[in-house]
Amino acid sequence: RRDRTGDHYQIVQRAATAEMLPGVRTGIWAYEGRFPGPTIRSPRGRRTIVSHRNDLPVPTVVHLHGGHTPAVDDGFPTDLIPPGGRRTYTYPLRQPAATLWYHDHRMDFTGPAVWRGLAGFHLITDPDEDRLGLPAADRDLPIMITDRSFDTDGSLLYPSLDPMLHHMAGVREPYGSGVLGDVVLVNGSAWPVAPVPAVRHRLRLLNASNARRYRLALDPPPPGGGGLVQIGADNGLLGAPITHDAIEIAPAERFDVIVDFGRYRPGTQVRLINTFGDRTTTPVMRFDITHTAPDDSRIPDALAPAAPPTPPPTVTRDLRLRHDTVNGMPGWTINGIPFDPRRPALTAQLGTTEIWRISSDFHHPVHLHLASFRVLGRGLGGPGPYDSGPKDTIDLRPAEQATIRVTFTDHPGRYVFHCHNLEHEDMGMMAAFDVT
Ligand code: C2O
Ligand code: CU
Ligand code: CU
Secondary structure, eight states, rough: OOOSEEEEEEEEEEEEEEEEEEOOEEEEEETOOOOOOEEEEEEEEEEEEEEEEOSSOOOOEEEETTTOOOGGSSTTOOOOOOTTTTTEEEOOSSSSOEEEEEEEEETHHHHHHHHHHHHHEEEEEEEHHTTTOOOOGGGEEEEEEEOOBOOTTTTOOOSOOOOHHHHHHOOOOOOOOOOOOOOEEEETTEEEEEOSSSSSSEEEHHHHSSSOOOEEEEOOOOOOOOOOEEEETEEEEEEEEEESHHHEEEEEEEEEEEEEESSSSSOOEEEEEEETOOOSSSEHHHHHHOOOOOHHHHHHSSSSSOOOOOEEEEEEEEEEEEEEETTTTEEEEEETTTTOOSSSSEETTOOOOEEEEEEESSSSEESEEEEEEEEEEETTBOOOOOOOEBBEEEEEEEEEEEEEEEEESSOEEEEEEEESSSSHHHTTTTEEEEOO
16 A cells, blocks of 8 residues: 655646647647646655546556656556546655656657647655756746647648657658758747846756757857756756757756846847757747846856765676568667567666766667666767756767666666657667666
């Protein structure tokens, strides 16, 4: 019998409509009928219990991305909530404060389910963090960035609900980029405008797109540049802030950044742009600087205390992510094998540290459930400019090898790691692992 004391939330997964494009109603499948779903805030270490009811016509699975969650509640891809069913997930959240998110994770169908709207924020807060003096309350903005395509009647356009058919019918490139939209949404709205006072704001950037990578920058940049001060990564705060002019963010990654709008004159319109984009996918959103206001926030030089030492690595593994032909069908594989939920690709010992050398043929944002990791290096060099801090997803580029150090803490059981390009994931680029 599991302990059910803690904070309780109830979520109904249902069909609804949303105004993603101005004046247009678009059908979605969403948590509480809202896209993004309700933002859940849990103090670190507070057990949080989320009951889901599935009122959708298809099975669903809920995964808390970035959570150190017991396997039974992690949302294994075959652990389904049937249509009309209910399911209660218990999250211990004994981990540092971070920007987590929850989303659907059904085997073979995660891409279309997330595309239709099954994604939301789950923030872990920390009273110790409050003492840092970072911008808070209405100056702390979760920003979920997604791209979508729309049909002429305003409905969402996904190439096919069957990833196999999609692959055969919809391939535009030899290796399939995954599904890309031509409109960028922020928190479910196309190109929104946020009026902000000329003070520091914390932007919790999440790329919840199926497959699109962004390079985010401020336009115009503030005088002197360095407009995006990174304070956190996927799984929590950095040791010290890092100043960037732009941030590259792959699917599922989170960058916690401070923007000081006090560096602009009131009346300025500051666009957040995607310099990887084309005509319609370059603009992301706009901040209109309204007025000067007092700002008692700060960015301390020291953010997170040094991470506790991890045991020295005892195992080194090589994992190859690539396009492959399996039984005559094109697919995406890890070490030549497409996802088999019953056959774990590896077994790790609870409490140990491993080195994973991950290589890729194409762009693959690789995500591990359960465990946070650190990026040790790429190719023959050190970590890249966006690899700092505690991570759960690493953006591998074409023909690249990266080395990560992962410690299996917290929970035994069966989990998955996978490419977070959701079409790659649905096409097999996922593997189970056991922690014993
Ligand atoms: Cu965000 Cu297994 O995924
Ligand atoms: Cu995850
Ligand atoms: Cu991939």
